Amino acid sequence: MTEKQPVETRRGDAGVAPASLSRTDLGAAIIRKRSRPGEWLAERGIFAVSLSSIVMIFLIFAFVGREALPVILGQTSNARTQKPLTPDEATKLPADKLAKYIGVSVSELKGYDAETLKTLVELKAEELAQVSNTDSRINTTSWQKMFQPHRWLGYDKPEYIWQPTSEIPKYNCIPLFIGSLKATLVALLFSVPLGVAAAIYVSQLASPKVREIVKPTIELLSGIPSVVLGFFALIVLATILQTIFHYSSRLNALVGGIALGLAVIPVIFTIAEDALTSVPKSYSQAALALGAAPWQVAWQVVLPAALPGVFAACILGFGRAMGETMIVLMASGNASIVSASILDSCRTITATIAAELAEVVFGGAHYRILFLLGTLLFAVTFVTNLVGEMIVHRLKARLEGA
Amino acid sequence: MDNPVFHIEKLNFWYGAKQALFDVDVTIRPNQSTAFIGPSGCGKTTLLRCLNRMNDLIERTRVEGKIALHGQGLYAPEVDVIELRKRVGMVFQKSNPFPKSIFDNIAYGLRIQGVNSKNDLADRIEASLRKAALWDEVKDRLNDSAMALSGGQQQRLCIARAIAVEPEVLLMDEPCSALDPVATAKIEELIQDLKKEFTIVIVTHNMQQAARVSDHTAFFYLGKLVEFDVTTKIFTNPANKQTEDYVTGRFG
Numbered sequence: 001m002t003e004k005q006p007v008e009t010r011r012g013d014a015g016v017a018p019a020s021l022s023r024t025d026l027g028a029a030i031i032r033k034r035s036r037p038g039e040w041l042a043e044r045g046i047f048a049v050s051l052s053s054i055v056m057i058f059l060i061f062a063f064v065g066r067e068a069l070p071v072i073l074g075q076t077s078n079a080r081t082q083k084p085l086t087p088d089e090a091t092k093l094p095a096d097k098l099a100k101y102i103g104v105s106v107s108e109l110k111g112y113d114a115e116t117l118k119t120l121v122e123l124k125a126e127e128l129a130q131v132s133n134t135d136s137r138i139n140t141t142s143w144q145k146m147f148q149p150h151r152w153l154g155y156d157k158p159e160y161i162w163q164p165t166s167e168i169p170k171y172n173c174i175p176l177f178i179g180s181l182k183a184t185l186v187a188l189l190f191s192v193p194l195g196v197a198a199a200i201y202v203s204q205l206a207s208p209k210v211r212e213i214v215k216p217t218i219e220l221l222s223g224i225p226s227v228v229l230g231f232f233a234l235i236v237l238a239t240i241l242q243t244i245f246h247y248s249s250r251l252n253a254l255v256g257g258i259a260l261g262l263a264v265i266p267v268i269f270t271i272a273e274d275a276l277t278s279v280p281k282s283y284s285q286a287a288l289a290l291g292a293a294p295w296q297v298a299w300q301v302v303l304p305a306a307l308p309g310v311f312a313a314c315i316l317g318f319g320r321a322m323g324e325t326m327i328v329l330m331a332s333g334n335a336s337i338v339s340a341s342i343l344d345s346c347r348t349i350t351a352t353i354a355a356e357l358a359e360v361v362f363g364g365a366h367y368r369i370l371f372l373l374g375t376l377l378f379a380v381t382f383v384t385n386l387v388g389e390m391i392v393h394r395l396k397a398r399l400e401g402a
Numbered sequence: 403m404d405n406p407v408f409h410i411e412k413l414n415f416w417y418g419a420k421q422a423l424f425d426v427d428v429t430i431r432p433n434q435s436t437a438f439i440g441p442s443g444c445g446k447t448t449l450l451r452c453l454n455r456m457n458d459l460i461e462r463t464r465v466e467g468k469i470a471l472h473g474q475g476l477y478a479p480e481v482d483v484i485e486l487r488k489r490v491g492m493v494f495q496k497s498n499p500f501p502k503s504i505f506d507n508i509a510y511g512l513r514i515q516g517v518n519s520k521n522d523l524a525d526r527i528e529a530s531l532r533k534a535a536l537w538d539e540v541k542d543r544l545n546d547s548a549m550a551l552s553g554g555q556q557q558r559l560c561i562a563r564a565i566a567v568e569p570e571v572l573l574m575d576e577p578c579s580a581l582d583p584v585a586t587a588k589i590e591e592l593i594q595d596l597k598k599e600f601t602i603v604i605v606t607h608n609m610q611q612a613a614r615v616s617d618h619t620a621f622f623y624l625g626k627l628v629e630f631d632v633t634t635k636i637f638t639n640p641a642n643k644q645t646e647d648y649v650t651g652r653f654g
Contacts, residue, residue, distance in 0.1 A: 208461065282498035286560070289454060290511040290567060291488030300510070305501050399501040400549055 061378055067371035071141055078169065078365045079139040084125035087118045135168045141365045146173050146372075162336040162347070164356065164366045171369045173376070175336040179253070179346035180377075183328050186257020186342055187264050187321040192314055194261070195268030199310070202269075203276040204284070204298035215273065222266035230330030233259030238331065245343070249333055253342040256332025260321050268317040275309020276302055308395040315388030319381050325350040349373050405472070407432050407571055407601045408453060413467035415448055417460065422448045425467070426627045428620055430571075435593060435602035437616035437633065439609060440648070444622040446605045450573050452476075453603065454490040455483050488515065491569035491600075495576040497556035499548035499563070504540050507548045507559060511567040526566055533599075534562035535592055554585025561592065565600065572596065574604040578611065590615050609649055613637050621645045 070076045082101060090098060099109040102120050112120070135153045138145065149158035152170065160174040198218060202211050238255045245254075279302045287297040303310065325348075333345025334355070353370050360367040408430040415423035423445045430436050438446035451457045452469055455476060469476045476486065499507050508527045517523055527544070531537040536558040540551070548559055557577060564572060574593075578586040593602060593615045606612050612619050613633060620630040621642075629636060629645045640646045647653050 280498070282494065282496060283500055285456065285459070285494065286498045286500065286563075287510065288459070289456060289487055289492035289494075290514065290563065291484050291486075292510075292514050293484055296514055300514075301500055398547070400547070 061375075064371055064374045064378065068368055068375045071146075071365070071368040071372045072375075074142060076141045076365050076368060077139040078141055080128065080136045082128060084128040085121065086125070087121045090121040091117070133168060138168070140169055140171055141369065146171050146369070148172075149174075160338050162352075164360075164369070169366065171366070173349075173369075173373060175338050176347055176349045176352050176373065178338055179332070179336065180322060180348040180350070182253040182342060182346045183256045183260055183332055183348050184318065184321040186253055187260035188314070188318060190258050190261035191264040191268055191317060191321075195265045195313070195317065196272050196310055198265070199269050199272035199276055199313075200298050200303060203273050204302055205294055218269050219266055221262065222270070224263075226263055226324060226326040227330070229259050229262055230327040233327065233331035247343040249335075249343065249345045251331055251333035252344055253332060253346040256328045256346065256348075257342065259327045259331045260324055263324055263327060264317040264321050267320050268313045271313035271316060272306070272310045275306040275313065278309070279305045305399065308392045308399070311395060312388065312392050315385060315392075318384055318388075322377065322381050322384075323350060325354045329354055349377050353377075405432070406430060407471065408603075409468070409470045409473070410449075410452075411468040411470075413449070413452065413465070413469060415445070415452065415457070415466075416464040418462045422625050423452075424626045426622075428627065428630055430601060430603060431618070432601050433597060433599075434617040435597050435604060435615055436618045436620065437612035438603070438605045438620050438622060439607075439612045440622035440628075441653075442607075443624075445625040446620075446622050447575055449622070450575055450603060450605050453571070453573055454487050454492055456487075456492065458483065488567060489569050490571045490573060491564035491567065492573040493557070493560050493564050493575065493577050495579055497553060497560050497580070499551070499556050499559050501547065501549055503545045504548050504551070504559060505544040508563050508566045511563055515567055527562075530562040530566035531559075533565055533592075533596065534558045535588060535595075536562055552585075554581050554588065557581060557585070557589065558592070561589070561596075565596065570601060572600045572602050574602065576605050576607060579607060586611070609637075609651075621648060623648070 065072075085093075085101065090101070093101065095109055096106055099106045102109070102124055104120075109117075133153055138150075144150075149160050149172070150170075151158040152161065152168070160172045161170040162172055162175045163170040198214070202215050202218075206214060233255055234251070237259060238250050241255055241258075242250050247254075283301050283305055284297045287301045288294070292300070328346075328348045329351035332348065332351065334347045334351055335345035336347040336352070337344060339346075353373055356366070357370050360370065406429045408428070410426060410428045410430075413423055413426040414421065426445075426449060428436075428449070438449060440446050448457065452465065453476075457463050457465070465477055471486070471490070474481070500510060502510070505523075505527060508530055509523050512523055512526055517526065528537060528541075531540065536555060539555060540546075540559075548556065551559060557580075561572075561577070578589050581589070590611060593604065596602060597617075604612075604616065616633045618631065619633040619636040621628045621636065621640075621644075623644055629640060629642045631641070635641075636645060637649055640649065
C-alpha cells in the first residue's frame with residue numbers, strides 16, 4: 001500500500017509534482033522484478049506433461065526394441081546341430097551345458113532327480129534322432145533368413161516364407177511387409193481421393209446447409225470402432241465385391257484395403273478440410289473477381305495454397321493405415337503370401353503381431369521376431385512422418401516465397 | 403450524353419435484416435474514373451461489390467432495384483456471373499496475390515480465359531506489368547514468389563493481374579489504404595493512365611485522392627447517395643450542406 005501512495009499523489013496533482021520524483025517511481029516500478037509463482041508453476045506443469053508424452057514414446061520404443069534386441073544382434077539361434085548323447089555321456093557334462101542341451105535352466109536342472117534326468121536325456125536323444133529334415137540345422141532367425149529368400153527342402157526355388165509354427169519355423173518378414181504395403185496402398189488409393197475431394201467440396205463448394213450435415217457425418221465415421229468396420233467388411237463388403245468382380249479369394253487386400261480406407265477417410269478429411277478452410281478468403285475472392293468458376297478456384301487456387309496441410313493429412317492417413325490392426329486382421333484373409341495382386345489375401349505386420357503374440361513362448365525366437373516386427377513398424381511410420389514433415393516444411397516455404 | 407457503362411437506379415441492398423443501401427441512383431460513364439466517398443459504413447464498398455456481384459458470396463444478402471451494364475440488368479437470372487466478372491475486374495483493399503510466382507499470378511486470369519500458348523502469355527504478362535508500372539522492377543524475377551514483393555508492388559501486381567484479362571471496367575476498393583505515400587502516388591498516377599483504356603470506379607477514404615484521380619464523385623452517407631456530380635464541383639461548390647461538411651473535414 002505504501003508503495004502505491006506516491007502514484008496517487010502524482011495523479012492527483014499532475015504537473016505539480018516534480019518530474020524527477022515521478023521518474024524515479026516509474027523506474028523503480030519497472031525494475032523491481034516480481035516473482036509470479038502461479039505462472040511459473042503452471043508453465044512448468046504444462047512443460048512436464050508435454051515432456052512426459054515424449055518420454056512415454058521413447059520408453060515404449062525402448063521396451064519393444066529391447067525385446068527384439070537379441071534378434072537384431074543376431075544372438076538367437078534355433079538351429080538343431082547337437083548330436084544325440086547317451087545318458088552316460090550326458091551325466092559327465094557340466095551342469096550348464098547339460099541344461100542347455102535339454103533346454104531347461106540350471107536351477108530347474110538341480111531340482112531333478114537322476115531318474116527324471118535320464119528320461120529327459122533319452123527323450124532329447126529320441127527327438128534329435130527323429131529330425132530327418134536337413135533344414136533343421138539352419139538358424140532361421142538370422143537376418144539373412146528373415147529378409148532374403150531361401151530354397152527350403154522340397155521347394156523348387158528360393159522363396160520368402162512366413163511359417164513360424166511349422167516343424168522348421170520360417171520367419172521371413174518380406175510377405176508381411178508386402179501385405180502391409182498392399183493393404184495400405186489400397187486404403188490410400190481409396191481414401192486420399194475421396195477424403196480430399198470431400199474436403200474440397202465441403203470447404204469450398206457446398207452450401208452452408210449441406211456443409212452442416214456432411215461435415216459432422218464424415219467426422220462421425222472416425223467414431224466407428226474398427227472392429228465394427230472389420231465386421232462389416234468381413235460379412236457385407238467381401239460378399240458384395242466378390243459378386244461384382246468374381247475373384248477367387250473372398251477376403252483379400254482389396255476388401256481389407258477398402259475397409260481400412262473407410263477408417264482413414266475421416267482422418268484425411270478432417271485435417272484437409274481444416275487446411276482448405278484456413279486458406280485466406282482473399283485468394284478465392286481474387287480468383288472469383290477474375291472470372292474463375294468456383295471449382296476452378298477450389299482446384300487451382302485454394303488446393304495449391306492448402307497443399308502442405310493436405311499433404312500432412314495424407315501422411316497421417318498413411319500412419320493410421322499402417323498401424324490399423326483389427327480391420328485387416330478380420331478382412332484381409334491373413335495369408336502370408338508374396339503376390340503383387342490385390343485380389344490375393346494378404347497378412348499385415350500388425351495383424352501378425354495381434355494374432356500370434358498371445359501364443360508364443362515367452363522369450364523364444366518367435367516372440368522376439370514379433371517384437372522385431374513391432375520395432376520395424378515403428379521405424380517405418382516414424383521415418384515416413386519425418387520425411388512427410390520435411391516435405392510439408394518445404395512446401396510451406398515455397399508458398400511463403402522464402 | 404454518351405452511353406453509360408453502368409446505370410444504377412433505385413438500388414436497395416440488405417445484409418440480412420440490415421439495409422445497407424437506400425434508393426441509390428448512379429451513372430458511370432466510359433473511360434472516366436468515378437470515386438465513391440463517404441465515412442465508414444456508408445455503403446460505398448457495398449455498392450462497388452454490387453457492380454461485379456461479389457456480394458453474392460455473402461450469405462443472406464438481398465438486392466432490389468436496377469443495375470444495368472450497357473442496358474443489361476446485372477441481377478437478371480440469365481446473367482452468367484463468371485462472364486460478368488471477366489468484364490468487370492476488381493482490385494481489393496488489401497493486396498491479395500496468389501502464393502505463386504509473379505508470372506503465374508498474372509497468367510492465372512489469362513489461362514482461365516483460354517490463353518495457353520507460352521508466347522501469348524509472356525507478351526500479355528509483359529504488357530500488363532508495363533501498364534501497371536511494375537515491369538522494370540520485376541522483369542528479372544518473374545519466377546520469384548509474389549509474396550516476396552513489397553506491399554506497394556503487390557498491389558500493383560494485383561492491378562496488373564486484373565487488367566491482364568482486359569476487362570471493360572476496373573473496380574478498386576480502397577486500393578491504397580494499406581500503402582505508404584510513395585506507393586500511393588504511383589498507383590494514383592497509374593489510375594490516370596488506366597483511364598484511357600478502362601472505366602474506373604474507385605472507393606476511397608482519402609478525399610484528396612478522390613479529388614486527384616476522379617472525374618465524377620459520389621458522396622454517400624448512411625447508405626444514401628447524398629450527392630453525385632463532377633468531382634471539381636463536389637469539392638469546390640457542393641450543392642448539399644452535408645457534402646460540404648464532409649469534404650471540408652468537418653465530420654467523417
